[in-house]
Amino acid sequence: MTTSSLGNWPSNWQQWLAVAGLLLGLGQPLGQAENSSPVQLRLNIPEAPFHVIGDPAPLNWEFINPGSQRLAFMWEGCCRLNGRVSATLGEVTLQSEPFSDPAQLMAHRFARAARLYPGKSIKFESGISEWLEIRKSGTYQLSARYTGLLDNQRPNVTPGWQLWRQSAESAPVETTLLTAPDYMARRTDLAKETGLALALTKNRNWDPIEGTQLALTLKNLSEKQISIAWPSAFGLWILDANGRRVPLSLTQIKSAPEELHIESNSQAQKIVSLGGSALDSKPFGAYQVFIDYKTGDLRTPSNTIGIDWQLDQAQLTGLLHAASGGAKTGLRNKPLKLLRLHIAALGQALGQVNPSRFDEKGQRLLQELKLAAKLKPFGPKPGLLTVKLSIEQDGSLRFTNQALCQALPSRGGIVEKLGSLTAIRRHLGWAVAVELQPKNGVTEKQASEALQSLRALQPHLAKTPVFKPKTVNPKR
Numbered sequence: 001m002t003t004s005s006l007g008n009w010p011s012n013w014q015q016w017l018a019v020a021g022l023l024l025g026l027g028q029p030l031g032q033a034e035n036s037s038p039v040q041l042r043l044n045i046p047e048a049p050f051h052v053i054g055d056p057a058p059l060n061w062e063f064i065n066p067g068s069q070r071l072a073f074m075w076e077g078c079c080r081l082n083g084r085v086s087a088t089l090g091e092v093t094l095q096s097e098p099f100s101d102p103a104q105l106m107a108h109r110f111a112r113a114a115r116l117y118p119g120k121s122i123k124f125e126s127g128i129s130e131w132l133e134i135r136k137s138g139t140y141q142l143s144a145r146y147t148g149l150l151d152n153q154r155p156n157v158t159p160g161w162q163l164w165r166q167s168a169e170s171a172p173v174e175t176t177l178l179t180a181p182d183y184m185a186r187r188t189d190l191a192k193e194t195g196l197a198l199a200l201t202k203n204r205n206w207d208p209i210e211g212t213q214l215a216l217t218l219k220n221l222s223e224k225q226i227s228i229a230w231p232s233a234f235g236l237w238i239l240d241a242n243g244r245r246v247p248l249s250l251t252q253i254k255s256a257p258e259e260l261h262i263e264s265n266s267q268a269q270k271i272v273s274l275g276g277s278a279l280d281s282k283p284f285g286a287y288q289v290f291i292d293y294k295t296g297d298l299r300t301p302s303n304t305i306g307i308d309w310q311l312d313q314a315q316l317t318g319l320l321h322a323a324s325g326g327a328k329t330g331l332r333n334k335p336l337k338l339l340r341l342h343i344a345a346l347g348q349a350l351g352q353v354n355p356s357r358f359d360e361k362g363q364r365l366l367q368e369l370k371l372a373a374k375l376k377p378f379g380p381k382p383g384l385l386t387v388k389l390s391i392e393q394d395g396s397l398r399f400t401n402q403a404l405c406q407a408l409p410s411r412g413g414i415v416e417k418l419g420s421l422t423a424i425r426r427h428l429g430w431a432v433a434v435e436l437q438p439k440n441g442v443t444e445k446q447a448s449e450a451l452q453s454l455r456a457l458q459p460h461l462a463k464t465p466v467f468k469p470k471t472v473n474p475k476r
Helices: 004-010 013-026 103-109 182-187 189-193 313-323 334-341 345-349 360-378 403-408 416-423 445-455 453-458
Strands: 040-044 060-064 071-075 083-089 092-095 110-115 120-123 137-146 167-169 171-176 197-202 212-220 226-230 234-239 258-262 266-272 285-295 296-299 305-309 383-391 397-399 430-438
Touching: 040 071, 040 137, 040 167, 060 110, 060 137, 092 360, 092 403, 110 120, 182 189, 189 197, 197 285, 197 296, 197 305, 212 258, 212 285, 258 266, 313 334, 313 345, 313 360, 334 360, 345 360, 360 403, 383 416, 383 445, 397 403, 397 416, 416 430, 416 453, 430 445, 445 453
Parallel strands: 383 430
Antiparallel strands: 040 060, 060 120, 071 110, 083 092, 083 137, 137 167, 137 171, 197 212, 212 266, 226 258, 234 285, 285 296, 285 305, 383 397
């Protein structure tokens, strides 16, 4: 049995040669060129007292052409091949690592062509986190090196442009980065600097669908009235158990915009709704939430609120009841979607649910999800999953993966077992295909009969079953 992830690898020798060319380029130190570079490189990080790790902290690139010749090169911010970034803190230096996934390397060949006119410059934006994974607070010296063209890159430019193939190095730039916990440790001092203290409380425990409501109290510590743009001046931070910002998590507060006017030593309160979708695709575990306020170069955080993202038996039972009732008119079945997203982690909990608490639809869904939880390890990622069946010498079918066979219901034959798998494919996010592997000595008639036995499953398969290339005996 295979998954679609194998499809990301180059499938023919031409692609392998192209990938090999990119990988060979990794072994050539950037910056080694016979001639000095005609391009100058300058890094820029917008000035701020500090950035918090998890911020979209900018790292901007400026390429300068001081000469009289038009130059062309390739800009990439995707694979870290042309560009390398280093960050030094004391005696420790972090280096950006190039990506090595073949599919991404193939795409890298078509990076953006850039043109540099004489006496001009061109700028590109990126973020520090796109190049480096920094996990320690400190004041870092960041520098970069960029090679205009790798050996296998050809920018699409008209004649008359000189190709820049050398490497340029930037002077180091300095920036202070704080981890979220270290940022929170400065909360009291930062509140005094900004003149605003934030206090966050939780109005109710986390609900898997509705989420929770947070109450944010804003107290003016300054000696004059302050005006604040709500909610655009605030950001939402969700941290994992290690105190790191959760990637691709919600960052904006959803609320009607308004101008808040708070008198000196007075306070205002706002409700922050955090829907269940903020965590529904995240792994179960302990999370922390805080609100961040920014004004110019000043910023201050609230306290953190803990969220225990789990499904207890009562919540799981409630989701099963809701999911078995189907989606409301014009809406998706959110409870079922949530159960499917976390099916791999729910196997033990589903086994503890009492089936007698459900009607016939609920019991059927419970059994389907139990089976889905058992099968998920055979295809952890959504996509195409190919089930391989051997055709034995007597014409019978057999799963080549016996562990999969044993995970399926014991009743019925091979076709019935395969039918139980295809029946729950949507719970697993699978598109199921079948590959038939005739054993030596299998006749064409036996192979045809084996294929015919799967005919009833065809509507539930991603494509018609295929034979693994192998010679079968002529029809007898």
